[in-house]
Amino acid sequence: MCKKIINGINARIGLDDLIENRLKRYRITKGTNIFYTLGIVAFFAYMLQAVSGYFLVMYYVPHTEYAFSSTQVIINTVPFGWLVRMVHIVASNLMLIVLFMHLVSIFIMGSYKKPREITWIAGGLLILVTLAFCLSGYLLPWSQRSYWATTIATNIPTAFPVVGDLIANILRGGDNVTAITLNRFFALHVAFLPPLFLFIVGLHMFMVWRIGLSTTPFGEHAGEKEAWPESKRADYKSSDPFIKSSYPFFPNFVLKEAFMISVFLAITFFIISFFPTIFLPEAANTPADPLRTPAHIKPEWYFLAPYQMLKLIPNKFFGISIQIILVGIFLFWPFIDLKKERNILKRPVLLSFIILLLVVWAVLTIWGGYS
Amino acid sequence: MGSINNLGGVLLRYLFSALIIVALVLPASADYKEIFEKEFLNQPWGGEMLAESACIECHSSETMDADLQKIPQEWKTSWHFQNNVSCHDCHGGDPSDAGMSMSHQRGFTGSPKYAEVPDFCGKCHIGILSNYLQSGHGKALLFSGTGPNCVTCHGSHNIQKANIDIIYGRRCTQCHSYERAKVIKQALFLTETKMQAIEDNLRKLKADGVILSEEEKTLFRTQAEFRTLFHTVDVSLVNESTDKFAKILTQLEEEIKATFDELRFRRNFSAFLSLLFIVIGVVLSILSKTYKD
Ligand code: HEM
Numbered sequence: 250m251c252k253k254i255i256n257g258i259n260a261r262i263g264l265d266d267l268i269e270n271r272l273k274r275y276r277i278t279k280g281t282n283i284f285y286t287l288g289i290v291a292f293f294a295y296m297l298q299a300v301s302g303y304f305l306v307m308y309y310v311p312h313t314e315y316a317f318s319s320t321q322v323i324i325n326t327v328p329f330g331w332l333v334r335m336v337h338i339v340a341s342n343l344m345l346i347v348l349f350m351h352l353v354s355i356f357i358m359g360s361y362k363k364p365r366e367i368t369w370i371a372g373g374l375l376i377l378v379t380l381a382f383c384l385s386g387y388l389l390p391w392s393q394r395s396y397w398a399t400t401i402a403t404n405i406p407t408a409f410p411v412v413g414d415l416i417a418n419i420l421r422g423g424d425n426v427t428a429i430t431l432n433r434f435f436a437l438h439v440a441f442l443p444p445l446f447l448f449i450v451g452l453h454m455f456m457v458w459r460i461g462l463s464t465t466p467f468g469e470h471a472g473e474k475e476a477w478p479e480s481k482r483a484d485y486k487s488s489d490p491f492i493k494s495s496y497p498f499f500p501n502f503v504l505k506e507a508f509m510i511s512v513f514l515a516i517t518f519f520i521i522s523f524f525p526t527i528f529l530p531e532a533a534n535t536p537a538d539p540l541r542t543p544a545h546i547k548p549e550w551y552f553l554a555p556y557q558m559l560k561l562i563p564n565k566f567f568g569i570s571i572q573i574i575l576v577g578i579f580l581f582w583p584f585i586d587l588k589k590e591r592n593i594l595k596r597p598v599l600l601s602f603i604i605l606l607l608v609v610w611a612v613l614t615i616w617g618g619y620s
Numbered sequence: 621m622g623s624i625n626n627l628g629g630v631l632l633r634y635l636f637s638a639l640i641i642v643a644l645v646l647p648a649s650a651d652y653k654e655i656f657e658k659e660f661l662n663q664p665w666g667g668e669m670l671a672e673s674a675c676i677e678c679h680s681s682e683t684m685d686a687d688l689q690k691i692p693q694e695w696k697t698s699w700h701f702q703n704n705v706s707c708h709d710c711h712g713g714d715p716s717d718a719g720m721s722m723s724h725q726r727g728f729t730g731s732p733k734y735a736e737v738p739d740f741c742g743k744c745h746i747g748i749l750s751n752y753l754q755s756g757h758g759k760a761l762l763f764s765g766t767g768p769n770c771v772t773c774h775g776s777h778n779i780q781k782a783n784i785d786i787i788y789g790r791r792c793t794q795c796h797s798y799e800r801a802k803v804i805k806q807a808l809f810l811t812e813t814k815m816q817a818i819e820d821n822l823r824k825l826k827a828d829g830v831i832l833s834e835e836e837k838t839l840f841r842t843q844a845e846f847r848t849l850f851h852t853v854d855v856s857l858v859n860e861s862t863d864k865f866a867k868i869l870t871q872l873e874e875e876i877k878a879t880f881d882e883l884r885f886r887r888n889f890s891a892f893l894s895l896l897f898i899v900i901g902v903v904l905s906i907l908s909k910t911y912k913d
Binding site for chain 1: 635638826827828829830831833886887888889890891893894895897898900901904905907908911
């Protein structure tokens with residue numbers, strides 16, 4: 250019976266052919282390593298966010314009177330609502346860690362170089378979209394923490410002369426964070442950002458598929474002389490030495506990806522089980538109160554470094570301009586770093602630069618966390 | 621191509637120097653924090669509460685007697701401060717107008733005399749006032765001026781949340797033997813410990829993200845009612861009511877226990893899921909070994 254159905258489908262769309270030509274014949278070179286699975290883990294985490302998000306939206310009420318209590322209903326009354334909400338919270342944080350590792354490993358392996366500049370830029374935009382997801386989602390529970398963190402965040406654009414107030418007012422829909430802001434952020438979080446994300450991630454993954462995964466610049470399989478378009482990869486009988494030392498995308502590489510996804514899920518549930526409050530400090534359990542400023546307002550950990558940097562720079566406008574310039578440099582990095590050499594060990598300046606950057610980031614994060 | 625290449629190098633060098641300058645200069649400007657907080661946390665809608673009242677400003681200034689100057693500081697540690705009960709809520713007067721603030725025309729009532737204190741506090745704590753006035757303490761204050769007033773037991777400016785630790789040797793033996801105090805403390809003890817345990821558990825649950833607001837309200841109401849009862853200083857009345865309170869509290873205890881059970885289930889359930897994915901991961905990695913690269 251089952252077989253019949255499969256055969257039926259096969260006859261119509263050519264399933265075997267798809268698997269054979271698109272998956273099995275698609276080759277991955279041996280120069281890849283486990284870090285090449287991080288992108289798919291991030292993608293999976295995003296899908297997990299989407300699915301858990303659908304269930305949250307079924308009970309969440311985007312209204313200042315009910316937002317907080319509806320999240321309470323989700324975790325206390327809705328069957329397994331707690332699991333859905335915890336997955337949404339914990340996986341979103343883990344996803345950022347995965348994304349960060351993806352970004353750093355790509356940087357260290359020099360995979361952003363020609364012809365993968367567009368892939369990099371699309372990836373950079375994806376990080377920005379992800380942060381926008383985090384920021385907008387953060388306000389939704391309408392807790393003390395979310396309310397005040399959003400107050401700070403939406404005040405930041407006011408540092409710009411002339412247009413600053415306008416931008417802040419558009420973000421908030423008024424002079425301060427109100428019910429209008431809540432509705433705007435809700436719309437961003439569930440309506441504007443998802444299709445934007447899908448579009449960019451589609452481009453990103455299409456580029457990866459089309460150009461082919463890079464190989465690491467380290468080790469015996471190092472160095473890819475030229476990019477490997479999809480058409481070439483399918484031709485596995487070719488005498489190209491790369492193809493000789495390659496293995497099929499399916500099932501070999503897919504199994505590695507599935508393995509990393511299980512690791513991701515195991516860690517997610519481990520945290521939900523043993524550290525359930527790690528991302529939910531006390532201020533997250535108190536309804537928002539616009540008249541009462543909590544003693545310590547801190548942004549989430551991933552915003553701590555830029556926040557601390559803003560705090561350190563006495564002139565707001567200067568501080569924000571630096572950050573925007575840094576984001577610009579980050580986005581267009583492949584066009585700034587034009588050296589052909591992909592092995593970062595052979596580029597001491599770049600190596601010390603990236604180490605310095607990571608150290609500064611870590612120091613700022615810790616500093617911001619404790620001040 | 622070459623020039624773009626150069627551009628990259630130049631930009632990189634600028635970035636480097638900028639970072640180093642920022643790193644060196646910043647710690648030097650020490651007052652950045654205040655500036656920052658003023659600029660980013662300025663919220664016009666929070667102003668009303670944050671505005672220092674004229675009372676506090678003047679009373680904490682150097683022109684004040686050393687004794688009196690401590691008062692605003694004491695008040696800032698009090699439960700009243702946390703509940704937005706300020707100077708003028710107790711003493712009357714106008715906190716928005718420094719010149720006229722202590723004028724009787726603006727409702728200023730001054731500092732209450734010893735026997736006036738119960739009425740002074742009773743403006744807000746009505747139930748307690750009426751119990752107090754019927755008690756041996758209240759009657760003694762009214763008729764002979766010998767009873768303790770609210771300030772004797774609670775203080776005036778550093779008033780904290782109340783509990784039975786207020787009843788202790790030195791305070792209660794000023795006028796009579798501790799025997800009387802001890803008897804009533806014992807009568808309160810059982811119910812108080814139960815309420816304390818429930819309060820602690822509710823706080824623990826809240827830290828775990830479970831807010832039982834109905835239960836919190838019930839506890840709060842019960843506590844207020846029970847603690848009001850103390851002010852009758854009538855041991856037999858307290859003993860008679862203990863059963864009634866015990867019933868309410870036992871029900872709360874059961875609900876809390878059920879919630880803890882639920883939390884335990886949640887922990888076990890997600891631990892199970894975690895284990896499941898560890899097993900799946902192991903199976904997958906064995907499976908992927910069987911495919912030769
Ligand atoms: C939601 C965010 C993202 C998703 C879902 C995602 C997904 C993926 C996937 C599935 C791959 C192919 C396999 C791999 O190397 O892991 C990939 C590769 C790549 N990603 Fe991302 N990515 C994201 C963010 C980023 C970011 C932030 C950057 C850097 C700015 C980036 C840059 C790249 C580059 C350059 C490649 C090509 C790597 C190569 O060919 O070796 N991606 N991404």
